Amino acid sequence: MFEQLQDRLAATFATLQGRPRVTEADLEEALRDVRVALLEADVSFKVVKQLVATVRERAIGQQVVQSVSGAQQVVKIVHDALVEMLGSEASPLERATTAPTVIVMVGLQGSGKTTTSAKIANVLRKQGRKPVLVTVDVHRPAAMDQLEALGKQLGLPVRRADPKSVPLDGGDTVIVDTAGRLHIDEAMMAEVESIVAATHPTEVLLVVDAMAGQDAVDAASAFKARLPITGLVLAKVDSDARGGASLSIRAATGIPVKLMGTGEKLDAIEVFHPDRLAQRILGMGDVVTLVEKAQEVVDQKEAEEQAKKLLEARFTLDDFYTQLQQLKKMGPLGDLLKMIPGMGQLAKQLPQGPEAERELRKVEAIISSMTRGERADPSIVNGSRRKRIARGSGTTVSDVNQLLKQFEEMRKLMKQLGGMAKGGRLPYHLPLRR
């Protein structure tokens, strides 16, 4: 979910890096881009405002303007400010000194509490614990049936209970799934308050939808004001949400993110590592290196022409081939692709190391087995042409299909970027251009 934020910022920093000296206008432009990128990623308005102000203040304090290494400094400042926002250490689930450990799950409607309850039970059982699931959701139709069915799948006990008398026996860990509620619903907030008061939980986990918007911080703050929230669980991280709102909650309330849900299956839950995540989002050091390398290798004019073509989606397989050749001059492919803003997706589909080189040779073979017409307009490559190309390049039709599909996806992505550029928002600052 987080790659797009990374890509968005990386493009900004690539431009900034390209400037010999940072002017005040450059700084403001970069800050504008940072603001838009963060807002588009659903980072809370207040957090964005604060972050941009912090960066500006530090940048001015460090006199980045007119300094030769100004760009690197700005990059570092933004990097640090974001890391501060994300926190740095993983926070594991706590365990009570005397059993049972009680975990109460709370959150807005539809955020993912029930599925997450079952997933946590599943994880704990694998660690040798004896979890019991308890549902006190007397509000949503068939909510209790839902947890019961999940318990059955896991072979774990599930108990239905009245919110006023939650049973805490039957295992060493009791996971209490509560009804979804709005933070402004007084009666419902009072209900969950009384559940927490009666069960003395070790953990009160707030489940937040990774796709949440601006309101998430207010909602979380309201939950925190009423309940001793010990951690967040980000649900639906397998979406393509940029996750800014959920991360803002950490920044605005200090509640650490403990776990993240990555799919509908009951083992799709992971410990959340903010430090690793920060690196994934930011990867700024990589961008710096890449830009430097690109400067050495890539012919300036050609790169500019290609960046423009990319954005206007006039980019053909021929151009792609040229770029691959240039990339090859720059070093191991997989790592390189990963450093290029917008190419993170493509990089992931590529294998690493020597296999990557093999993969690259395959791509080259496929492209060079195409006719010029086909390279200029891949949409004409029908089934029989695909067979011919596969034969000619010593690959399979599915290899050809895959390449064409990836290429099309990349083109689409670039077209979107191009649209933004025309809207005046995103200047032409693609990876290899300076």
Add this chain to the structure above:
Amino acid sequence: MSIEQGVGKTRSGLFSRLFGALRKPEEEPVTDEWLDRLEEALLRADLSVSLVDPVMLQVRDVVREGRAKTVPKVLDAVRDALVAVIPPAAEAPAGTPRVILVVGVNGSGKTTFAAKLAKRLRDGGEKPLLAAADTFRAAAIEQLESWAQRLQLPVVSGRPGGDPAAVVFDAIQAARSRGNSVVIADTAGRLHTKGYLMDELEKIVRVAGRAREGAPDEVLLVLDGTQGQNAILQAREFTKAAKVTGLVVTKLDGTAKGGAVFAIANDLGLPVRWLGVGEKAEDLVPMDARAYVTAMLPNG
């Protein structure tokens, strides 16, 4: 979307006269702080920055040039500009039985909406039949069945793990033989990023067309009003898999405003049909763009 148009329209428009009548004699002048507050309100309503920035740019121009000097005047202009983003809902001709497919990501409020809509149509004199086509999520069928029982509405259900397309097919057949005028099919929550689930949705649509030519008549995409900009990506992918005819925004009884739908309406030309404002069967209101926008703006 143009503020210029907004300013022009309000000069003579009906609403300008309406709002005008409510105004105090001394109207609050627009200050920089107020403009900042306006921008903040729009962004915090999850309105996309790609809409807010141009709107604010135009607002600031209009104010600087003295074409709008007071808060109500600017609010009217912004309101009109945003209202104009949402296309009006056109009634499309439908077959018999009319088939409505309810789709969306996990937990957005599909099942609750399906029940609410069925009740509303029944109260309006139609004979709805519910189809419980979420055969995937645990107890999803029981959830819709329990609504059906509560509302005393008929329901056709699948088996857990069964083929959702077959459930929709059966429901259309059943509606035809039992004389139901409309089928409302609840489908499983699916993330728009999962290709195989989008394929499944395509199949449901295809099979519905086999049960009754031209079906489904409506595909309503249910968006969680508390979600942010990701809703735009959801809408984009869902419209690829099925011909989405309208949007439903839920959970607007909280403090979230669901502003991301404006970018969706703007990009994809989709109308917003219904707003979910609570968990009870009657908590459903038809979209009213003006009221919706007004709720997003700072008051005065």
